[in-house]
Amino acid sequence: MNRLRIDLFISAPGLLLLAVGFLVPAAVILVLGVRDADGAWTSVHLVRFLTDSFYLGIAWRTVKLSLLITAICVVAGTPLAYIMARGGPRLRLWLIVCITLPLMTSVVVRTFGWMVVLGRGGLVPDALKMLGLVNRNYTLMHTETAIVAGMVQVLFPFMVLSILGVVQRIDSRLEEAARVMGCSFLQSLRLVVLPLAVPGIVAGSLLVFTLSASYFITPNLLGGSRLPVLASSIYETATKTLDWQFAGAQSIILLIGVLMLLIVQAKLTRPAHG
Amino acid sequence: MVEAARGSIRVGTAIYLVAILLFVLGPLVVVAGVSFTAGEYVAFPPQGLSLRWYEAIFSSSVYVSAALTSLKLAVIVTISATVIGAGSAIALHRGRLPATPALSALFLSPLVLPSIIFALGLLTLWSSLVGRTSFFALWLGHTVIAVPYVIRTALAVLSTSDKFLEEAARTMGAGPWKAIFHVVIPQALPGIAAGAFFAFNISFDEAIVSLFLRSPEITTLPIQIYTQLEFSPDPSIAAVSTLMIGLTILLIFVIDRVLGIQKVAG
Amino acid sequence: MTAVHLDNVTKSFGGVQVIKGVSLSIKQGEFVSLLGPSGCGKTTLLRMIAGLEEATSGSIHIGGTDSTRLPPEQRDIAMVFQSYALLPHLTVLENVMFPLRMRKLGERAEQRERAEAVLELVQLSHLAQRRPRQLSGGQQQRVAVARAIVSSPKVLLLDEPLSNLDARLRESMQEELIQLHRQTGLTTVFVTHDQEEALSLSDRVVLLNAGVIEQEGLPDELYVAPRSRFAASFMGSTNLLEVELEPSGAGARALLPAGQSLLLGGEVRKRGKATVMVRQEDVRLAPASAGAAATATLVTRIFLGSRTRYVLDLDGHMIRCLAPADQLFDLGEKVSVLVQPDRIRVLAD
Numbered sequence: 001m002n003r004l005r006i007d008l009f010i011s012a013p014g015l016l017l018l019a020v021g022f023l024v025p026a027a028v029i030l031v032l033g034v035r036d037a038d039g040a041w042t043s044v045h046l047v048r049f050l051t052d053s054f055y056l057g058i059a060w061r062t063v064k065l066s067l068l069i070t071a072i073c074v075v076a077g078t079p080l081a082y083i084m085a086r087g088g089p090r091l092r093l094w095l096i097v098c099i100t101l102p103l104m105t106s107v108v109v110r111t112f113g114w115m116v117v118l119g120r121g122g123l124v125p126d127a128l129k130m131l132g133l134v135n136r137n138y139t140l141m142h143t144e145t146a147i148v149a150g151m152v153q154v155l156f157p158f159m160v161l162s163i164l165g166v167v168q169r170i171d172s173r174l175e176e177a178a179r180v181m182g183c184s185f186l187q188s189l190r191l192v193v194l195p196l197a198v199p200g201i202v203a204g205s206l207l208v209f210t211l212s213a214s215y216f217i218t219p220n221l222l223g224g225s226r227l228p229v230l231a232s233s234i235y236e237t238a239t240k241t242l243d244w245q246f247a248g249a250q251s252i253i254l255l256i257g258v259l260m261l262l263i264v265q266a267k268l269t270r271p272a273h274g
Numbered sequence: 275m276v277e278a279a280r281g282s283i284r285v286g287t288a289i290y291l292v293a294i295l296l297f298v299l300g301p302l303v304v305v306a307g308v309s310f311t312a313g314e315y316v317a318f319p320p321q322g323l324s325l326r327w328y329e330a331i332f333s334s335s336v337y338v339s340a341a342l343t344s345l346k347l348a349v350i351v352t353i354s355a356t357v358i359g360a361g362s363a364i365a366l367h368r369g370r371l372p373a374t375p376a377l378s379a380l381f382l383s384p385l386v387l388p389s390i391i392f393a394l395g396l397l398t399l400w401s402s403l404v405g406r407t408s409f410f411a412l413w414l415g416h417t418v419i420a421v422p423y424v425i426r427t428a429l430a431v432l433s434t435s436d437k438f439l440e441e442a443a444r445t446m447g448a449g450p451w452k453a454i455f456h457v458v459i460p461q462a463l464p465g466i467a468a469g470a471f472f473a474f475n476i477s478f479d480e481a482i483v484s485l486f487l488r489s490p491e492i493t494t495l496p497i498q499i500y501t502q503l504e505f506s507p508d509p510s511i512a513a514v515s516t517l518m519i520g521l522t523i524l525l526i527f528v529i530d531r532v533l534g535i536q537k538v539a540g
Numbered sequence: 541m542t543a544v545h546l547d548n549v550t551k552s553f554g555g556v557q558v559i560k561g562v563s564l565s566i567k568q569g570e571f572v573s574l575l576g577p578s579g580c581g582k583t584t585l586l587r588m589i590a591g592l593e594e595a596t597s598g599s600i601h602i603g604g605t606d607s608t609r610l611p612p613e614q615r616d617i618a619m620v621f622q623s624y625a626l627l628p629h630l631t632v633l634e635n636v637m638f639p640l641r642m643r644k645l646g647e648r649a650e651q652r653e654r655a656e657a658v659l660e661l662v663q664l665s666h667l668a669q670r671r672p673r674q675l676s677g678g679q680q681q682r683v684a685v686a687r688a689i690v691s692s693p694k695v696l697l698l699d700e701p702l703s704n705l706d707a708r709l710r711e712s713m714q715e716e717l718i719q720l721h722r723q724t725g726l727t728t729v730f731v732t733h734d735q736e737e738a739l740s741l742s743d744r745v746v747l748l749n750a751g752v753i754e755q756e757g758l759p760d761e762l763y764v765a766p767r768s769r770f771a772a773s774f775m776g777s778t779n780l781l782e783v784e785l786e787p788s789g790a791g792a793r794a795l796l797p798a799g800q801s802l803l804l805g806g807e808v809r810k811r812g813k814a815t816v817m818v819r820q821e822d823v824r825l826a827p828a829s830a831g832a833a834a835t836a837t838l839v840t841r842i843f844l845g846s847r848t849r850y851v852l853d854l855d856g857h858m859i860r861c862l863a864p865a866d867q868l869f870d871l872g873e874k875v876s877v878l879v880q881p882d883r884i885r886v887l888a889d
Contacts, residue, residue: 002611006450007365014362014381014421021418022384025395032398080294083287095291097526099298104522106479108499109515112507113301116308116318123304123318153298185283207386214388217482221503231390238394251391258387266379441592442625444612445697446687447642452613456638460629 030255033248045249055233059253062230065144065219066212069151070205073159076152078201081163082193086172092164099157111221114150115141118222142224150222151212158211159204166200167193199268206265210258230254302519309512316507327513337514340498344478347409347494351416351477356470358417359424363465364458366425367432378429385422389482392418397486407487412494415483420476424469427533431465432458468533475525479518541568542601543727544589544695549598551584558584560751561598566695566744571721571728573738576748577774582731585748586697589729591615603694613642618688619697622704624680626672632683633659633668639691658690661720678709685717689724696728702737714741735775739763747771767888772817779818779859785811785886794884796855800834805882815887822883823861825850825875832876838869852877 036042049055080099084092102110117123118140125138140146170193178188216231223229228236230250238247304318312322331337365371366378384392393415400411439461443453459466481496488497495514502511544566551559559581566572574582587593589600591612599608607615618639626635633655640651659665662682672680681701688696702710718741721728732738738745739759746756755762755771766772772780783794785808792808793801794816804816828835836852836859850861850869854877861877869875 003368003450004370006454007368007370010361010454011365011371013358014365014425017358017414017418017421018381021396021414022392025399026387026392027395028398029391029395076294079287079290083291093530097530098295101519101522101526102298102302104475104479104526105302105519106496106499106515107481108496108503109305109479109518110301112499112503112511112515113305115503115507116304116316116512117301121317149297153301156298185280210386214386214390216388216390217485231388234390234394244398247394251388251394254388255391262386436623436625436628438621438623438625439627441612442619442621443627443638443642444592445590445617445619446639447613447691449611449613452642456642457627460627463629 026251026255029244029248029251031248032245033250033252035245035248037245045246046252048246049249049253055250058228058230058233061144061227062213065147065151065229066209069148069155069212070159070209072148072152073156073208074201074205077156077159077204078163078194078197081160081167081197081200082189084160084164085167085170096157096161099160102153103157107217107221110150110154111218114146114153114222118146118149141222142227144223144227146222147219147227147229150218151215154215154218155208155211158207159201162204162207163197163200166203167197170196203265203269206261206268210261210265213254213261214258305512306516306519308509309516311509311512314508316509316512327509328517330510331513331517334510337495337498337510340493340495341514343492344495347412347416348474348477350413351420352470352474354413355417355420355424355473355477356466359421359469359473360428360459360462360466362421363425363428363432364454364462367429367462381425382422384419385426389419393483393486396483400487407489407492409492411487412484412492415487416477416480419480419483420473423472423476424466427469427472428462428465431533432462435461464533468529471525471529471532475522478521541604542566543568543570543603544729545599545601546585546589547599547601549585549588549600550596551581551588551593552596557596558751559588559596562748562751562753563598564746564753564756566727566729568727569725571730571741571743573730573732573742573745574748575732575735575738575745575774576754577733579750580748581751582733582748583699586619586699586729586731589695590617590619590697616694617697618691618693618695620681620684620688620699620701622700624672624684624701626680626683626687628672631669631671632664632675635672635683636687636690639687643691645691655686655690658686661689661723662686662716678705678713681705681713682716685720689720689726692724692726694727696726698728698730700731700733703732703734710737717741739775747774749774765885766817769815769887772885772887777820777860777862779820779823779857780887781816781818781857781859783814783816785814787811791881796834796857798855800855802834802877802879802884803881804884804886808886810886817885817887818859818879818883820849820860820862822879823859823863824878825852825861825863825867825869826878827869828874828876832878834877835874836877838871838873838875841869841871 033045034041034043036044080095084095115122118125120137120139124140125134128134128138129136174192175188178192179185183191214231216229216235219229220232220235225236231254234247234250234254237243237250307318307320308316309327310323310325311317311320312324312326313320362381366374366381371377396411396415400407439457440453443457448456479496480494481500484494484497485500495518499511499514542565546562546564549559549562550557562585574585576582584593588595589602591607591610595608599606601607602615602617627638630638636655636659637651640646640654645651646654656665656668659668662685664679664682664686667675667679672683675683684701702713705713714737730741742759744756745759745762747754747762749770755767762771763775766775769780772778781794781796783796785792786795788803792804794804795801834854836854838850839853839858840851842849847865848863848867850863852859852861852875
């Protein structure tokens with residue numbers, strides 16, 4: 001019991017911080033979402049969200065973009081994870097550093113970079129102009145493309161590392177056996193590695209989807225106020241229109257969505273440790 | 275395995291890797307490139323090379339004071355997040371707390387749950403309970419975000435440690451507190467140290483909570499950049515950003531030295 | 541003087557009782573082995589003496605003091621863990637000094653001297669400044685032992701310390717442990733599942749089975765006179781035969797199913813159905829002769845180098861015999877089976 005008391009003592013500051021700095025503030029906002037101006041319980045804000053086509057459109061955009069981001073991460077990330085798993089430790093380390101770097105830089109720095117690349121007169125529009133596809137005022141800023149690009153850059157390592165973990169545990173002798181039995185390299189990837197990598201892909205997808213639904217600054221800066229996703233809509237509602245209750249209602253919906261995904265993810269990873 | 279593949283596959287792989295790196299690192303490289311421009315505008319490739327924009331930011335009192343604020347904040351956040359996070363990680367690792375798995379998930383939740391929700395809430399609570407936001411409010415918000423990073427790396431190291439060491443220390447006469455100091459903390463130290471560097475990086479770069487809790491008196495460097503972005507970006511932003519990227523790269527290498535990136539990323 | 545006294549100690553984990561009432565007294569300076577198969581509770585018992593597990597009921601006295609509710613750091617003990625548990629961030633010398641520091645025994649300089657002396661005892665003085673990860677398994681094990689004896693504890697506890705070593709290293713470590721025990725005179729409790737190890741090292745052997753003491757006594761008592769089936773089969777390769785006991789002159793005979801019999805020693809009083817045991821090395825073979833009381837057919841021959849093991853069919857019972865290498869019989873051959881009457885033991889159950 002003495003040892004339990006010590007454990008409680010050393011974790012108390014963390015628990016306190018968590019409660020005061022995270023749980024209580026979150027609860028405050030969530031509760032606002034189900035209260036009206038007089039403080040009584042109401043579902044009017046939630047109903048408003050679920051019946052207004054504008055806001056449903058926001059929810060749809062959030063889901064649509066998150067799906068797209070996740071899909072791109074899967075397609076682009078799976079081969080990279082394989083290369084990192086089978087490549088040497090040095091290559092693996094350098095690649096981990098490279099893909100994790102954007103995640104570790106400040107979001108404003110990243111966004112600025114994308115602005116230069118995608119904005120008017122930026123690299124990509126200039127290249128497209130040279131190919132004769134667009135005129136000189138073309139910008140990719142404040143488009144869904146920009147949002148997807150910015151988010152993929154950041155969330156990519158989550159997908160890759162998740163798949164990497166799984167592929168590293170696949171015995172490379174299985175692939176050798178497939179080759180010896182007549183498969184080409186690509187066939188062995190498709191028939192042996194890919195099926196076995198699925199758990200990592202699924203886990204990574206859930207994580208990336210959850211995170212992309214939760215981010216707000218990147219979509220806000222790169223997509224602009226005319227292309228809100230749920231998280232940035234919450235920001236707008238709270239700071240521009242000052243409708244805190246409605247912001248709270250949107251927060252509830254976002255949180256429910258995220259929690260459902262996390263529960264699915266938890267259920268999927270539990271049996272492996274059984 | 276790749277060695278046994280056709281040459282065309284190898285070429286394809288190389289192209290693929292380059293493409294990925296271009297996409298992932300491109301924007302950052304571009305920022306660095308813009309920072310060295312001799313011209314007036316943000317443009318890539320830069321028009322001429324010069325260090326004028328670096329000179330500009332070092333002589334700009336706005337940027338310098340924002341940088342110092344960020345630095346001060348980051349140091350304090352790092353210290354508090356490290357101490358709080360280490361204690362929590364040790365307690366979680368020993369598994370004696372009630373509902374430890376749920377508690378672990380809870381402690382790590384700021385990493386996955388939408389930060390907008392708690393950031394908004396923090397602003398609401400603070401303005402209604404205290405009034406104007408202050409350095410302390412920023413510290414609180416930053417530390418909440420930083421602590422999970424410390425816990426994650428410390429737990430990762432502790433989970434691979436020898437669980438008999440603590441018992442051995444007790445059979446050698448070390449009471450519960452002494453056992454923590456002489457055995458558990460030294461064991462967890464690489465994880466705690468790596469977590470500390472993560473915390474510093476997180477705090478220095480932090481823009482979300484800082485956005486909500488900002489006030490005219492306290493501006494952090496990222497927020498300074500943010501406001502500049504909203505108005506008229508000039509290459510000075512690029513210079514500041516490049517320095518920040520440099521700092522991050524430095525911290526990544528330090529973390530790798532202390533712990534090894536593999537253990538953290540895996 | 542009793543160094544350790546366990547009085548009707550029990551231990552339950554959740555609803556499962558692992559130690560079901562163990563009472564044991566260990567004298568000062570004794571080397572006692574706790575022996576038994578996996579899951580018998582020997583390690584749990586050791587950990588209870590250490591204080592790493594709390595007894596559910598009963599009492600534990602160490603050096604005369606009631607230590608039942610005391611945590612390990614307040615008991616005058618030292619323990620060698622199966623995985624050695626050396627502190628990786630300290631040098632070998634600092635590891636050995638650690639108990640002295642924690643228990644505040646003497647000044648820094650004195651602690652250093654004591655630690656160096658003990659390192660000398662285990663012949664590792666030249667490695668004093670190394671870190672544990674730079675040592676081989678055998679060296680780590682010696683550091684663990686040195687660290688345990690440096691504080692001259694009332695009782696030294698060893699949890700299967702030799703099981704991670706290869707056979708040859710284990711043998712030499714066993715000899716070293718015997719030496720150390722003689723030199724230090726420390727009361728020692730040694731947990732092992734290897735009955736040969738227990739027999740060779742101990743002053744006394746305590747055989748545990750499913751949480752109770754099956755039998756305890758001097759090593760050769762347990763070997764020569766096991767009282768139960770379990771004890772008999774655990775303590776070395778033995779033959780167990782189901783027989784019918786009937787009187788024969790002043791003593792008794794063990795009647796085998798097909799009518800053959802073996803003469804037993806004179807003190808056997810039991811009659812009727814019984815189990816008898818004969819050690820493999822006590823089964824003597826000779827070329828078949830007409831007057832022999834027992835004849836068996838050779839089924840398998842296993843060449844072991846210095847000896848040969850034979851599997852024989854004796855009246856339907858398969859028995860094993862360890863014979864000297866120069867005795868060679870052929871498969872299918874009929875041989876006489878000769879056993880000294882006093883080498884056949886009747887088991888209690």
